Amino acid sequence: MTHNEPDRRVIDADAPQYNATLVKRVDLTDELGYFWVKFEGQATHFEPGQYMTTGVFADGKLIQRPYSVASAPAEAGTAGYELFVRLVPILRFTTLLWRLPLHHRMRMIGPKGRFLLEPNDNRTHLFVSTGTGIAPFISMIRQSMIDSQPRKTIMLNGVSFADELGYVPELESYEREGTYPLHYVPTVSRPSDPRNAGWQGRTGRVEAIVTDVCREYGLRPDRTVVYICGNPDMILNVERELMARGFPEFHVKKELYWPKGKDAALVGRSADAS
Ligand SMILES: Cc1cc2nc3c(=O)[nH]c(=O)nc-3n(C[C@H](O)[C@H](O)[C@H](O)COP(=O)(O)OP(=O)(O)OC[C@H]3O[C@@H](n4cnc5c(N)ncnc54)[C@H](O)[C@@H]3O)c2cc1C
Incomplete structure:
Protein backbone atom coordinates (compact mmCIF):
# COMPACT_ATOMS: atom_id res chain seq x y z
CA MET A 1 0.00 0.00 0.00
CA GLY A 113 -27.95 -3.19 -2.44
CA ARG A 114 -30.83 -3.68 -0.04
CA PHE A 115 -30.51 -0.43 1.90
CA LEU A 116 -34.01 0.56 0.84
CA LEU A 117 -37.00 2.44 2.14
CA GLU A 118 -39.94 0.31 3.17
CA PRO A 119 -43.02 1.02 1.07
CA ASN A 120 -45.70 3.14 2.74
CA ASP A 121 -43.73 3.41 5.96
CA ASN A 122 -45.25 6.17 8.06
CA ARG A 123 -42.84 5.82 10.98
CA THR A 124 -40.39 8.68 11.61
CA HIS A 125 -37.16 8.04 9.69
CA LEU A 126 -33.92 8.63 11.57
CA PHE A 127 -31.07 8.81 9.03
CA VAL A 128 -27.63 8.61 10.67
CA SER A 129 -24.39 8.96 8.69
CA THR A 130 -20.78 10.01 8.73
CA GLY A 131 -19.32 12.02 5.86
CA THR A 132 -20.18 10.64 2.44
CA GLY A 133 -22.58 8.15 4.02
CA ILE A 134 -25.24 10.83 3.63
CA ALA A 135 -25.51 10.05 -0.12
CA PRO A 136 -28.22 7.33 -0.10
CA PHE A 137 -30.40 9.49 2.15
CA ILE A 138 -30.25 12.34 -0.35
CA SER A 139 -31.56 9.98 -3.03
CA MET A 140 -34.34 8.77 -0.73
CA ILE A 141 -35.46 12.31 0.10
CA ARG A 142 -35.26 13.56 -3.48
CA GLN A 143 -37.30 10.66 -4.84
CA SER A 144 -39.83 10.87 -1.99
CA MET A 145 -40.33 14.53 -2.90
CA ILE A 146 -40.83 13.71 -6.58
CA ASP A 147 -43.34 11.02 -5.63
CA SER A 148 -45.10 13.40 -3.21
CA GLN A 149 -44.63 10.83 -0.48
CA PRO A 150 -42.56 12.70 2.10
CA ARG A 151 -41.48 10.88 5.22
CA LYS A 152 -40.98 12.62 8.55
CA THR A 153 -37.18 12.62 8.80
CA ILE A 154 -34.40 13.45 11.24
CA MET A 155 -31.09 13.63 9.34
CA LEU A 156 -28.03 13.29 11.59
CA ASN A 157 -24.71 13.68 9.74
CA GLY A 158 -21.28 13.79 11.41
CA VAL A 159 -17.99 15.05 10.02
CA SER A 160 -14.64 16.10 11.40
CA PHE A 161 -14.80 19.59 9.89
CA ALA A 162 -17.81 21.78 9.10
CA ASP A 163 -16.65 22.36 5.52
CA GLU A 164 -17.01 18.62 4.91
CA LEU A 165 -20.79 18.64 5.39
CA GLY A 166 -22.42 17.66 2.12
CA TYR A 167 -25.70 18.91 0.69
CA VAL A 168 -26.04 21.69 3.28
CA PRO A 169 -27.88 24.29 1.13
CA GLU A 170 -30.34 21.67 -0.09
CA LEU A 171 -31.06 20.25 3.37
CA GLU A 172 -31.28 23.65 5.01
CA SER A 173 -33.71 24.84 2.38
CA TYR A 174 -36.02 21.83 2.90
CA GLU A 175 -36.11 22.64 6.57
CA ARG A 176 -36.34 26.42 6.25
CA GLU A 177 -38.99 26.42 3.53
CA GLY A 178 -40.88 23.42 4.83
CA THR A 179 -40.68 21.65 1.44
CA TYR A 180 -39.83 18.38 3.18
CA PRO A 181 -40.68 17.35 6.77
CA LEU A 182 -37.01 17.21 7.75
CA HIS A 183 -34.88 18.21 10.72
CA TYR A 184 -31.26 18.48 9.62
CA VAL A 185 -28.82 17.80 12.49
CA PRO A 186 -25.17 18.26 11.44
CA THR A 187 -22.40 17.72 13.98
CA VAL A 188 -18.62 18.20 13.96
CA SER A 189 -16.35 15.99 16.01
CA ARG A 190 -13.35 18.32 16.33
CA PRO A 191 -14.80 21.61 17.55
CA SER A 192 -11.50 22.98 18.84
CA ASP A 193 -9.67 22.55 15.54
CA PRO A 194 -9.00 25.95 13.90
CA ARG A 195 -10.66 24.66 10.73
CA ASN A 196 -13.93 24.63 12.68
CA ALA A 197 -13.58 28.23 13.88
CA GLY A 198 -16.97 29.89 13.69
CA TRP A 199 -18.94 26.63 13.88
CA GLN A 200 -21.93 27.23 16.12
CA GLY A 201 -23.77 23.98 15.60
CA ARG A 202 -23.63 20.71 17.46
CA THR A 203 -20.39 19.06 18.40
CA GLY A 204 -19.43 15.46 19.07
CA ARG A 205 -19.49 12.23 17.15
CA VAL A 206 -22.87 10.99 15.98
CA GLU A 207 -22.77 8.03 18.36
CA ALA A 208 -22.20 10.42 21.26
CA ILE A 209 -25.22 12.59 20.45
CA VAL A 210 -27.70 10.15 18.91
CA THR A 211 -29.40 9.43 22.25
CA ASP A 212 -29.87 13.15 22.93
CA VAL A 213 -31.22 13.64 19.42
CA CYS A 214 -33.76 10.84 19.98
CA ARG A 215 -34.83 12.43 23.24
CA GLU A 216 -34.99 15.92 21.79
CA TYR A 217 -37.18 14.92 18.84
CA GLY A 218 -39.26 12.50 20.89
CA LEU A 219 -38.30 9.47 18.80
CA ARG A 220 -40.04 6.41 20.14
CA PRO A 221 -38.62 2.98 19.29
CA ASP A 222 -42.00 1.65 18.16
CA ARG A 223 -42.64 4.60 15.83
CA THR A 224 -39.16 5.13 14.36
CA VAL A 225 -37.16 3.34 11.68
CA VAL A 226 -33.41 3.95 11.73
CA TYR A 227 -31.02 3.86 8.76
CA ILE A 228 -27.27 4.11 9.46
CA CYS A 229 -24.63 4.51 6.74
CA GLY A 230 -20.88 5.08 6.51
CA ASN A 231 -18.05 4.24 8.88
CA PRO A 232 -18.52 0.71 10.29
CA ASP A 233 -17.39 1.57 13.82
CA MET A 234 -19.85 4.45 13.96
CA ILE A 235 -22.61 2.14 12.74
CA LEU A 236 -21.97 -0.41 15.48
CA ASN A 237 -21.70 2.28 18.14
CA VAL A 238 -24.92 3.98 17.08
CA GLU A 239 -26.68 0.64 16.96
CA ARG A 240 -25.50 -0.14 20.49
CA GLU A 241 -26.76 3.22 21.76
CA LEU A 242 -30.15 2.66 20.15
CA MET A 243 -30.50 -0.90 21.46
CA ALA A 244 -29.85 0.46 24.93
CA ARG A 245 -32.70 2.90 24.31
CA GLY A 246 -35.05 0.08 23.42
CA PHE A 247 -34.92 0.13 19.63
CA PRO A 248 -35.60 -3.37 18.30
CA GLU A 249 -32.87 -4.66 15.99
CA PHE A 250 -35.27 -5.04 13.08
CA HIS A 251 -36.03 -1.31 13.19
CA VAL A 252 -32.41 -0.57 12.29
CA LYS A 253 -30.95 -0.85 8.75
CA LYS A 254 -27.24 -0.55 8.02
CA GLU A 255 -24.90 0.13 5.06
CA LEU A 256 -21.18 -0.30 5.81
CA TYR A 257 -18.79 1.50 3.47
CA TRP A 258 -15.84 -0.68 4.38
CA PRO A 259 -15.26 -3.74 6.58
CA LYS A 260 -14.94 -3.14 10.28
CA GLY A 261 -11.31 -2.94 11.37
CA LYS A 262 -10.13 -1.43 8.07
CA ASP A 263 -10.71 2.15 9.05
CA ALA A 264 -9.12 5.14 7.49
CA ALA A 265 -6.55 5.44 10.28
CA LEU A 266 -4.85 2.53 8.55
CA VAL A 267 -4.26 4.73 5.56
CA GLY A 268 -2.83 7.60 7.55
CA ARG A 269 -5.80 9.91 8.13
CA SER A 270 -9.10 10.25 9.92
CA ALA A 271 -11.36 10.78 6.89
CA ASP A 272 -14.96 9.78 7.63
CA ALA A 273 -14.03 8.41 11.01
CA SER A 274 -16.01 11.24 12.60
C1 LIG B 1 -22.11 -0.26 -0.59
C2 LIG B 1 -21.00 0.80 -0.58
C3 LIG B 1 -21.28 2.10 -0.93
C4 LIG B 1 -20.28 3.06 -0.89
N1 LIG B 1 -20.59 4.36 -1.19
C5 LIG B 1 -19.65 5.32 -1.08
C6 LIG B 1 -19.98 6.70 -1.32
O1 LIG B 1 -21.12 7.05 -1.62
N2 LIG B 1 -18.98 7.60 -1.22
C7 LIG B 1 -17.68 7.24 -0.88
O2 LIG B 1 -16.82 8.13 -0.81
N3 LIG B 1 -17.36 5.96 -0.65
C8 LIG B 1 -18.30 4.99 -0.76
N4 LIG B 1 -17.96 3.69 -0.55
C9 LIG B 1 -16.53 3.35 -0.38
C10 LIG B 1 -15.92 3.20 -1.79
O3 LIG B 1 -16.41 2.03 -2.41
C11 LIG B 1 -14.37 3.11 -1.76
O4 LIG B 1 -13.96 2.13 -0.84
C12 LIG B 1 -13.73 4.44 -1.40
O5 LIG B 1 -14.10 5.44 -2.35
C13 LIG B 1 -12.21 4.36 -1.37
O6 LIG B 1 -11.78 3.80 -2.58
P1 LIG B 1 -10.24 3.51 -2.84
O7 LIG B 1 -10.15 2.55 -3.99
O8 LIG B 1 -9.49 4.79 -3.00
O9 LIG B 1 -9.75 2.79 -1.52
P2 LIG B 1 -10.26 1.39 -0.96
O10 LIG B 1 -9.19 0.38 -1.16
O11 LIG B 1 -11.60 1.03 -1.50
O12 LIG B 1 -10.44 1.72 0.58
C14 LIG B 1 -9.31 1.90 1.42
C15 LIG B 1 -9.75 2.37 2.78
O13 LIG B 1 -10.26 3.70 2.67
C16 LIG B 1 -11.18 3.94 3.71
N5 LIG B 1 -12.44 4.45 3.11
C17 LIG B 1 -13.20 3.86 2.14
N6 LIG B 1 -14.26 4.63 1.83
C18 LIG B 1 -14.18 5.72 2.60
C19 LIG B 1 -14.99 6.86 2.73
N7 LIG B 1 -16.11 7.06 2.01
N8 LIG B 1 -14.60 7.79 3.63
C20 LIG B 1 -13.47 7.61 4.37
N9 LIG B 1 -12.67 6.55 4.29
C21 LIG B 1 -13.01 5.61 3.42
C22 LIG B 1 -11.37 2.59 4.45
O14 LIG B 1 -10.52 2.57 5.58
C23 LIG B 1 -10.89 1.60 3.42
O15 LIG B 1 -10.46 0.39 4.01
C24 LIG B 1 -18.96 2.71 -0.55
C25 LIG B 1 -18.67 1.38 -0.23
C26 LIG B 1 -19.67 0.43 -0.21
C27 LIG B 1 -19.34 -0.99 0.18
Whole structure:
Protein backbone atom coordinates (compact mmCIF):
# COMPACT_ATOMS: atom_id res chain seq x y z
CA MET A 1 0.00 0.00 0.00
CA THR A 2 1.39 3.36 -1.01
CA HIS A 3 0.72 6.44 1.13
CA ASN A 4 0.44 9.97 -0.21
CA GLU A 5 2.57 9.32 -3.29
CA PRO A 6 1.72 10.87 -6.64
CA ASP A 7 -0.48 8.58 -8.70
CA ARG A 8 1.43 8.01 -11.94
CA ARG A 9 -0.71 5.18 -13.27
CA VAL A 10 -1.83 5.66 -16.85
CA ILE A 11 -5.62 5.79 -17.12
CA ASP A 12 -6.85 4.04 -20.25
CA ALA A 13 -8.82 6.49 -22.39
CA ASP A 14 -10.85 3.72 -23.93
CA ALA A 15 -11.84 0.15 -23.26
CA PRO A 16 -14.60 -2.08 -24.62
CA GLN A 17 -16.01 -2.30 -21.08
CA TYR A 18 -16.55 1.47 -20.83
CA ASN A 19 -20.26 2.29 -20.98
CA ALA A 20 -20.55 5.62 -19.15
CA THR A 21 -18.99 9.09 -18.99
CA LEU A 22 -17.99 11.46 -16.22
CA VAL A 23 -20.23 14.39 -17.18
CA LYS A 24 -19.90 16.76 -14.23
CA ARG A 25 -17.83 17.32 -11.12
CA VAL A 26 -18.19 19.81 -8.26
CA ASP A 27 -15.52 19.93 -5.57
CA LEU A 28 -16.65 20.57 -2.00
CA THR A 29 -13.12 20.50 -0.49
CA ASP A 30 -9.78 19.21 -1.77
CA GLU A 31 -10.81 15.74 -0.59
CA LEU A 32 -14.55 15.66 -1.18
CA GLY A 33 -16.41 15.97 -4.44
CA TYR A 34 -19.69 15.38 -6.21
CA PHE A 35 -19.32 13.39 -9.44
CA TRP A 36 -21.98 12.68 -12.06
CA VAL A 37 -21.49 9.52 -14.16
CA LYS A 38 -23.91 9.06 -17.04
CA PHE A 39 -24.66 5.91 -18.99
CA GLU A 40 -23.97 6.29 -22.70
CA GLY A 41 -26.93 4.11 -23.59
CA GLN A 42 -30.12 3.38 -21.71
CA ALA A 43 -29.92 4.29 -18.01
CA THR A 44 -30.41 1.46 -15.53
CA HIS A 45 -33.22 1.79 -13.02
CA PHE A 46 -32.29 1.75 -9.34
CA GLU A 47 -34.08 2.26 -6.05
CA PRO A 48 -33.10 5.09 -3.68
CA GLY A 49 -30.45 3.71 -1.31
CA GLN A 50 -28.84 1.40 -3.86
CA TYR A 51 -25.29 1.67 -5.15
CA MET A 52 -23.53 1.46 -8.49
CA THR A 53 -20.03 0.16 -9.11
CA THR A 54 -17.91 2.43 -11.27
CA GLY A 55 -14.31 2.55 -12.36
CA VAL A 56 -11.67 2.88 -15.05
CA PHE A 57 -8.79 0.88 -16.41
CA ALA A 58 -5.38 2.04 -15.18
CA ASP A 59 -2.22 0.44 -16.47
CA GLY A 60 -4.51 -2.04 -18.20
CA LYS A 61 -6.29 -3.15 -15.03
CA LEU A 62 -9.93 -2.40 -14.14
CA ILE A 63 -10.19 -0.56 -10.83
CA GLN A 64 -13.76 -0.03 -9.69
CA ARG A 65 -15.61 0.64 -6.45
CA PRO A 66 -19.21 0.74 -5.18
CA TYR A 67 -20.85 4.13 -4.59
CA SER A 68 -24.27 4.98 -3.20
CA VAL A 69 -26.23 7.08 -5.65
CA ALA A 70 -27.37 10.46 -4.37
CA SER A 71 -29.60 11.25 -7.33
CA ALA A 72 -33.28 10.54 -7.40
CA PRO A 73 -33.78 7.62 -9.80
CA ALA A 74 -36.14 9.85 -11.79
CA GLU A 75 -33.27 12.26 -12.53
CA ALA A 76 -30.19 10.03 -12.87
CA GLY A 77 -30.90 9.00 -16.46
CA THR A 78 -30.67 12.55 -17.77
CA ALA A 79 -28.29 14.29 -15.35
CA GLY A 80 -26.07 11.29 -14.60
CA TYR A 81 -25.77 9.25 -11.41
CA GLU A 82 -24.61 11.64 -8.70
CA LEU A 83 -21.94 10.27 -6.36
CA PHE A 84 -20.51 11.99 -3.27
CA VAL A 85 -16.95 10.74 -2.86
CA ARG A 86 -14.07 11.15 -0.44
CA LEU A 87 -10.50 11.01 -1.71
CA VAL A 88 -8.60 8.29 0.13
CA PRO A 89 -4.89 9.02 -0.36
CA ILE A 90 -3.71 5.57 -1.30
CA LEU A 91 -3.19 4.48 -4.86
CA ARG A 92 -6.39 2.62 -5.50
CA PHE A 93 -9.54 4.07 -7.11
CA THR A 94 -10.22 7.51 -5.67
CA THR A 95 -6.78 8.88 -6.61
CA LEU A 96 -7.65 7.89 -10.20
CA LEU A 97 -11.09 9.49 -9.98
CA TRP A 98 -9.57 12.77 -8.78
CA ARG A 99 -7.28 12.80 -11.84
CA LEU A 100 -10.04 11.90 -14.29
CA PRO A 101 -10.81 14.71 -16.76
CA LEU A 102 -14.40 15.65 -17.47
CA HIS A 103 -15.93 13.66 -20.33
CA HIS A 104 -13.59 10.73 -19.72
CA ARG A 105 -15.25 7.39 -20.30
CA MET A 106 -15.82 4.98 -17.40
CA ARG A 107 -17.37 1.65 -16.58
CA MET A 108 -20.50 1.55 -14.46
CA ILE A 109 -22.55 -1.46 -13.45
CA GLY A 110 -25.37 -2.06 -11.02
CA PRO A 111 -27.49 -1.34 -9.18
CA LYS A 112 -27.02 -3.43 -6.09
CA GLY A 113 -27.95 -3.19 -2.44
CA ARG A 114 -30.83 -3.68 -0.04
CA PHE A 115 -30.51 -0.43 1.90
CA LEU A 116 -34.01 0.56 0.84
CA LEU A 117 -37.00 2.44 2.14
CA GLU A 118 -39.94 0.31 3.17
CA PRO A 119 -43.02 1.02 1.07
CA ASN A 120 -45.70 3.14 2.74
CA ASP A 121 -43.73 3.41 5.96
CA ASN A 122 -45.25 6.17 8.06
CA ARG A 123 -42.84 5.82 10.98
CA THR A 124 -40.39 8.68 11.61
CA HIS A 125 -37.16 8.04 9.69
CA LEU A 126 -33.92 8.63 11.57
CA PHE A 127 -31.07 8.81 9.03
CA VAL A 128 -27.63 8.61 10.67
CA SER A 129 -24.39 8.96 8.69
CA THR A 130 -20.78 10.01 8.73
CA GLY A 131 -19.32 12.02 5.86
CA THR A 132 -20.18 10.64 2.44
CA GLY A 133 -22.58 8.15 4.02
CA ILE A 134 -25.24 10.83 3.63
CA ALA A 135 -25.51 10.05 -0.12
CA PRO A 136 -28.22 7.33 -0.10
CA PHE A 137 -30.40 9.49 2.15
CA ILE A 138 -30.25 12.34 -0.35
CA SER A 139 -31.56 9.98 -3.03
CA MET A 140 -34.34 8.77 -0.73
CA ILE A 141 -35.46 12.31 0.10
CA ARG A 142 -35.26 13.56 -3.48
CA GLN A 143 -37.30 10.66 -4.84
CA SER A 144 -39.83 10.87 -1.99
CA MET A 145 -40.33 14.53 -2.90
CA ILE A 146 -40.83 13.71 -6.58
CA ASP A 147 -43.34 11.02 -5.63
CA SER A 148 -45.10 13.40 -3.21
CA GLN A 149 -44.63 10.83 -0.48
CA PRO A 150 -42.56 12.70 2.10
CA ARG A 151 -41.48 10.88 5.22
CA LYS A 152 -40.98 12.62 8.55
CA THR A 153 -37.18 12.62 8.80
CA ILE A 154 -34.40 13.45 11.24
CA MET A 155 -31.09 13.63 9.34
CA LEU A 156 -28.03 13.29 11.59
CA ASN A 157 -24.71 13.68 9.74
CA GLY A 158 -21.28 13.79 11.41
CA VAL A 159 -17.99 15.05 10.02
CA SER A 160 -14.64 16.10 11.40
CA PHE A 161 -14.80 19.59 9.89
CA ALA A 162 -17.81 21.78 9.10
CA ASP A 163 -16.65 22.36 5.52
CA GLU A 164 -17.01 18.62 4.91
CA LEU A 165 -20.79 18.64 5.39
CA GLY A 166 -22.42 17.66 2.12
CA TYR A 167 -25.70 18.91 0.69
CA VAL A 168 -26.04 21.69 3.28
CA PRO A 169 -27.88 24.29 1.13
CA GLU A 170 -30.34 21.67 -0.09
CA LEU A 171 -31.06 20.25 3.37
CA GLU A 172 -31.28 23.65 5.01
CA SER A 173 -33.71 24.84 2.38
CA TYR A 174 -36.02 21.83 2.90
CA GLU A 175 -36.11 22.64 6.57
CA ARG A 176 -36.34 26.42 6.25
CA GLU A 177 -38.99 26.42 3.53
CA GLY A 178 -40.88 23.42 4.83
CA THR A 179 -40.68 21.65 1.44
CA TYR A 180 -39.83 18.38 3.18
CA PRO A 181 -40.68 17.35 6.77
CA LEU A 182 -37.01 17.21 7.75
CA HIS A 183 -34.88 18.21 10.72
CA TYR A 184 -31.26 18.48 9.62
CA VAL A 185 -28.82 17.80 12.49
CA PRO A 186 -25.17 18.26 11.44
CA THR A 187 -22.40 17.72 13.98
CA VAL A 188 -18.62 18.20 13.96
CA SER A 189 -16.35 15.99 16.01
CA ARG A 190 -13.35 18.32 16.33
CA PRO A 191 -14.80 21.61 17.55
CA SER A 192 -11.50 22.98 18.84
CA ASP A 193 -9.67 22.55 15.54
CA PRO A 194 -9.00 25.95 13.90
CA ARG A 195 -10.66 24.66 10.73
CA ASN A 196 -13.93 24.63 12.68
CA ALA A 197 -13.58 28.23 13.88
CA GLY A 198 -16.97 29.89 13.69
CA TRP A 199 -18.94 26.63 13.88
CA GLN A 200 -21.93 27.23 16.12
CA GLY A 201 -23.77 23.98 15.60
CA ARG A 202 -23.63 20.71 17.46
CA THR A 203 -20.39 19.06 18.40
CA GLY A 204 -19.43 15.46 19.07
CA ARG A 205 -19.49 12.23 17.15
CA VAL A 206 -22.87 10.99 15.98
CA GLU A 207 -22.77 8.03 18.36
CA ALA A 208 -22.20 10.42 21.26
CA ILE A 209 -25.22 12.59 20.45
CA VAL A 210 -27.70 10.15 18.91
CA THR A 211 -29.40 9.43 22.25
CA ASP A 212 -29.87 13.15 22.93
CA VAL A 213 -31.22 13.64 19.42
CA CYS A 214 -33.76 10.84 19.98
CA ARG A 215 -34.83 12.43 23.24
CA GLU A 216 -34.99 15.92 21.79
CA TYR A 217 -37.18 14.92 18.84
CA GLY A 218 -39.26 12.50 20.89
CA LEU A 219 -38.30 9.47 18.80
CA ARG A 220 -40.04 6.41 20.14
CA PRO A 221 -38.62 2.98 19.29
CA ASP A 222 -42.00 1.65 18.16
CA ARG A 223 -42.64 4.60 15.83
CA THR A 224 -39.16 5.13 14.36
CA VAL A 225 -37.16 3.34 11.68
CA VAL A 226 -33.41 3.95 11.73
CA TYR A 227 -31.02 3.86 8.76
CA ILE A 228 -27.27 4.11 9.46
CA CYS A 229 -24.63 4.51 6.74
CA GLY A 230 -20.88 5.08 6.51
CA ASN A 231 -18.05 4.24 8.88
CA PRO A 232 -18.52 0.71 10.29
CA ASP A 233 -17.39 1.57 13.82
CA MET A 234 -19.85 4.45 13.96
CA ILE A 235 -22.61 2.14 12.74
CA LEU A 236 -21.97 -0.41 15.48
CA ASN A 237 -21.70 2.28 18.14
CA VAL A 238 -24.92 3.98 17.08
CA GLU A 239 -26.68 0.64 16.96
CA ARG A 240 -25.50 -0.14 20.49
CA GLU A 241 -26.76 3.22 21.76
CA LEU A 242 -30.15 2.66 20.15
CA MET A 243 -30.50 -0.90 21.46
CA ALA A 244 -29.85 0.46 24.93
CA ARG A 245 -32.70 2.90 24.31
CA GLY A 246 -35.05 0.08 23.42
CA PHE A 247 -34.92 0.13 19.63
CA PRO A 248 -35.60 -3.37 18.30
CA GLU A 249 -32.87 -4.66 15.99
CA PHE A 250 -35.27 -5.04 13.08
CA HIS A 251 -36.03 -1.31 13.19
CA VAL A 252 -32.41 -0.57 12.29
CA LYS A 253 -30.95 -0.85 8.75
CA LYS A 254 -27.24 -0.55 8.02
CA GLU A 255 -24.90 0.13 5.06
CA LEU A 256 -21.18 -0.30 5.81
CA TYR A 257 -18.79 1.50 3.47
CA TRP A 258 -15.84 -0.68 4.38
CA PRO A 259 -15.26 -3.74 6.58
CA LYS A 260 -14.94 -3.14 10.28
CA GLY A 261 -11.31 -2.94 11.37
CA LYS A 262 -10.13 -1.43 8.07
CA ASP A 263 -10.71 2.15 9.05
CA ALA A 264 -9.12 5.14 7.49
CA ALA A 265 -6.55 5.44 10.28
CA LEU A 266 -4.85 2.53 8.55
CA VAL A 267 -4.26 4.73 5.56
CA GLY A 268 -2.83 7.60 7.55
CA ARG A 269 -5.80 9.91 8.13
CA SER A 270 -9.10 10.25 9.92
CA ALA A 271 -11.36 10.78 6.89
CA ASP A 272 -14.96 9.78 7.63
CA ALA A 273 -14.03 8.41 11.01
CA SER A 274 -16.01 11.24 12.60
C1 LIG B 1 -22.11 -0.26 -0.59
C2 LIG B 1 -21.00 0.80 -0.58
C3 LIG B 1 -21.28 2.10 -0.93
C4 LIG B 1 -20.28 3.06 -0.89
N1 LIG B 1 -20.59 4.36 -1.19
C5 LIG B 1 -19.65 5.32 -1.08
C6 LIG B 1 -19.98 6.70 -1.32
O1 LIG B 1 -21.12 7.05 -1.62
N2 LIG B 1 -18.98 7.60 -1.22
C7 LIG B 1 -17.68 7.24 -0.88
O2 LIG B 1 -16.82 8.13 -0.81
N3 LIG B 1 -17.36 5.96 -0.65
C8 LIG B 1 -18.30 4.99 -0.76
N4 LIG B 1 -17.96 3.69 -0.55
C9 LIG B 1 -16.53 3.35 -0.38
C10 LIG B 1 -15.92 3.20 -1.79
O3 LIG B 1 -16.41 2.03 -2.41
C11 LIG B 1 -14.37 3.11 -1.76
O4 LIG B 1 -13.96 2.13 -0.84
C12 LIG B 1 -13.73 4.44 -1.40
O5 LIG B 1 -14.10 5.44 -2.35
C13 LIG B 1 -12.21 4.36 -1.37
O6 LIG B 1 -11.78 3.80 -2.58
P1 LIG B 1 -10.24 3.51 -2.84
O7 LIG B 1 -10.15 2.55 -3.99
O8 LIG B 1 -9.49 4.79 -3.00
O9 LIG B 1 -9.75 2.79 -1.52
P2 LIG B 1 -10.26 1.39 -0.96
O10 LIG B 1 -9.19 0.38 -1.16
O11 LIG B 1 -11.60 1.03 -1.50
O12 LIG B 1 -10.44 1.72 0.58
C14 LIG B 1 -9.31 1.90 1.42
C15 LIG B 1 -9.75 2.37 2.78
O13 LIG B 1 -10.26 3.70 2.67
C16 LIG B 1 -11.18 3.94 3.71
N5 LIG B 1 -12.44 4.45 3.11
C17 LIG B 1 -13.20 3.86 2.14
N6 LIG B 1 -14.26 4.63 1.83
C18 LIG B 1 -14.18 5.72 2.60
C19 LIG B 1 -14.99 6.86 2.73
N7 LIG B 1 -16.11 7.06 2.01
N8 LIG B 1 -14.60 7.79 3.63
C20 LIG B 1 -13.47 7.61 4.37
N9 LIG B 1 -12.67 6.55 4.29
C21 LIG B 1 -13.01 5.61 3.42
C22 LIG B 1 -11.37 2.59 4.45
O14 LIG B 1 -10.52 2.57 5.58
C23 LIG B 1 -10.89 1.60 3.42
O15 LIG B 1 -10.46 0.39 4.01
C24 LIG B 1 -18.96 2.71 -0.55
C25 LIG B 1 -18.67 1.38 -0.23
C26 LIG B 1 -19.67 0.43 -0.21
C27 LIG B 1 -19.34 -0.99 0.18
